[in-house]
Amino acid sequence: MDAVASSDDKVTLVLCLDMLTHQRKHRRIHRAGKSDTELAATLSATTDWDDTDHADLSQIDYQKYKPYRSPKVQKTIEKWL
Secondary structure, eight states: OOOOHHHHHHHHHHHHEEEEEHHSOOOOOOOOOOOEEEEEEHHHHHOOOOOOTOOGGGSSSSOOOOOOOHHHHHHHHHOOO
16 A cells, blocks of 8 residues: 655655755854964054044933834734733
8 A cells, every 4th residue: 555645745855865965055164263363463453442533422311212113013012911
């Protein structure tokens, strides 16, 4: 008696066979960390922080700012509360 396989089973079987017979196309690249001398050279090449070029953000009252939530997000949150 022959077994009848569904189309989902056939797709799963084809995917499994493909994974077993082919090597992975995407491989992770493991980069070695920088040595202490390389890090020191990178840090010495960067400029110092200049307060005249950047605004003083410590004087801003962030409590008056509220995060924006779209109506769709609000409905989803209310649905689960």
